[in-house]
Amino acid sequence: MAKISRSILGTLMFLSLTGCTNFSQPVSVNPNVSVQKEEPAIVVPEAVKQKLAEPGNAQRNDIRKFPYPYEAMLSIASDIDDTTVEEFKQYHRFLNTKETTPYGQGVGLDISDSMFMYMGNDQQVKVDKEGHGMNFVMTYFDGLNPNQIHNAAQIDYFFKAGWIDSLHGYGDFSRKNTHDISFNRSLVEKAWQALNQSGIHPKVLINHGDEANVGNFGGYSPNRVTKYQEGDVPKSPYYNADLTLKNGIHYIWNSIAESEFGHDSPIFEIKLRDGQKVWGFHRYTHELKGSQYNWNWSPRDLHLQLTNQHLDELIKKHQYSILAQHFGGYNLGFPLGEEDIKSLRELASYQEQGKILVARTSRLLDYSAAQQFVDYTVAHEEGKMWINIKSIKDPIFGVEEPSIEQVRGLTFYTDDPENTILLLNLTPIPSSEVQRNKADSSGKKSISIRWFAADYTDYTKNAP
Ligand SMILES: [Zn+2]
Numbered sequence: 186m187a188k189i190s191r192s193i194l195g196t197l198m199f200l201s202l203t204g205c206t207n208f209s210q211p212v213s214v215n216p217n218v219s220v221q222k223e224e225p226a227i228v229v230p231e232a233v234k235q236k237l238a239e240p241g242n243a244q245r246n247d248i249r250k251f252p253y254p255y256e257a258m259l260s261i262a263s264d265i266d267d268t269t270v271e272e273f274k275q276y277h278r279f280l281n282t283k284e285t286t287p288y289g290q291g292v293g294l295d296i297s298d299s300m301f302m303y304m305g306n307d308q309q310v311k312v313d314k315e316g317h318g319m320n321f322v323m324t325y326f327d328g329l330n331p332n333q334i335h336n337a338a339q340i341d342y343f344f345k346a347g348w349i350d351s352l353h354g355y356g357d358f359s360r361k362n363t364h365d366i367s368f369n370r371s372l373v374e375k376a377w378q379a380l381n382q383s384g385i386h387p388k389v390l391i392n393h394g395d396e397a398n399v400g401n402f403g404g405y406s407p408n409r410v411t412k413y414q415e416g417d418v419p420k421s422p423y424y425n426a427d428l429t430l431k432n433g434i435h436y437i438w439n440s441i442a443e444s445e446f447g448h449d450s451p452i453f454e455i456k457l458r459d460g461q462k463v464w465g466f467h468r469y470t471h472e473l474k475g476s477q478y479n480w481n482w483s484p485r486d487l488h489l490q491l492t493n494q495h496l497d498e499l500i501k502k503h504q505y506s507i508l509a510q511h512f513g514g515y516n517l518g519f520p521l522g523e524e525d526i527k528s529l530r531e532l533a534s535y536q537e538q539g540k541i542l543v544a545r546t547s548r549l550l551d552y553s554a555a556q557q558f559v560d561y562t563v564a565h566e567e568g569k570m571w572i573n574i575k576s577i578k579d580p581i582f583g584v585e586e587p588s589i590e591q592v593r594g595l596t597f598y599t600d601d602p603e604n605t606i607l608l609l610n611l612t613p614i615p616s617s618e619v620q621r622n623k624a625d626s627s628g629k630k631s632i633s634i635r636w637f638a639a640d641y642t643d644y645t646k647n648a649p
Pocket of ligand 1: 264265266353392393394
């Protein structure tokens with residue numbers, strides 16, 4: 186019988202107590218030189234620009250909720266607890282690539298992971314099949330020493346490959362004695378110095394662990410176990426919410442478990458005790474049986490999360506789901522059982538059929554914010570519909586002129602996709618990035634900015 190390692194069990198038990206684009210302008214072509222067929226230049230007429238400058242001419246119901254043709258979106262957000270580099274490589278090769286593996290062909294899904302900066306956990310735990318201890322867990326720094334790197338090279342590589350997109354707290358600070366705190370603010374300062382220097386810019390923070398993880402924030406309540414959270418209290422030595430938001434975190438999981446599988450919006454506003462606001466996001470962690478929590482966020486329970494009933498309901502309700510997981514929390518080798526593998530293949534088939542788009546957590550969250558807060562205008566001129574995306578008006582983080590990466594997937598309804606032109610700040614989006622769609626189940630045709638291309642690269646091959 187496979188066992189989840191003890192530190193995760195501790196966490197589970199603890200939680201159970203708590204309730205402008207680079208559009209190349211066509212150049213004059215030398216007629217003597219044979220070139221590939223250029224797309225005709227789209228010139229935006231002045232009359233169109235004027236119309237697009239008029240505010241208030243766009244209707245929110247012009248925007249489809251999900252990228253065409255999908256009816257729902259889902260992410261699997263895995264916590265890096267007790268995960269070694271070798272375990273990480275093994276299960277991501279299966280999750281993200283289509284390579285032949287000992288467990289069958291990889292499922293090729295966009296599933297990203299989280300990272301620890303530090304290891305401050307003093308528990309004696311076997312974290313892998315080989316019996317290694319906590320010092321084998323993948324962390325950026327060695328223990329609590331910001332002057333000594335541990336797996337910085339691997340974390341840097343996999344972050345840039347897209348297999349890591351979130352911080353799991355700033356590390357594992359769970360303790361045998363939860364009053365014996367190993368966390369402090371200076372660790373966060375040093376963490377961001379290193380991340381910024383490396384060009385690692387996560388937007389997602391998943392607060393981790395037991396009551397000794399006092400730097401957590403966003404879920405504080407005086408009447409709940411979350412009263413230990415001090416990360417947003419300016420006078421606390423554990424205060425870090427200022428550094429966290431200043432360095433680019435937009436979305437946090439506040440450590441409050443949820444049994445709801447789907448949500449209309451994955452994000453909700455959290456007001457912190459230092460006066461700042463941040464987006465919280467929902468994560469499905471358990472089922473409720475009466476008042477009892479049935480945790481199903483371990484890999485051998487993945488099939489209990491990815492049930493057909495859950496997936497079909499998500500589609501029916503047009504919702505988002507983010508599942509919590511602990512893919513590397515096992516210490517008996519490859520984490521998934523046959524049923525779990527089957528459920529992942531089923532999920533992949535839902536995606537192939539255009540029902541559920543599986544996306545890494547940061548992409549799902551950014552998409553949702555873009556879809557909800559995009560500011561755009563529409564003009565009808567010269568027999569064409571012109572749609573100009575101006576900005577993302579994020580009510581918490583302010584107005585931003587998006588890059589094409591930030592608006593991928595946005596889908597606008599139009600009667601005549603062939604005669605609709607998508608602009609990003611008045612610059613035509615290249616046709617290679619535009620997708621014209623047939624009518625969906627609502628009977629309406631649409632036009633989209635293409636979603637991220639699938640990436641099945643086996644990044645383990647050249648990993649450091
Ligand atoms: Zn954790």
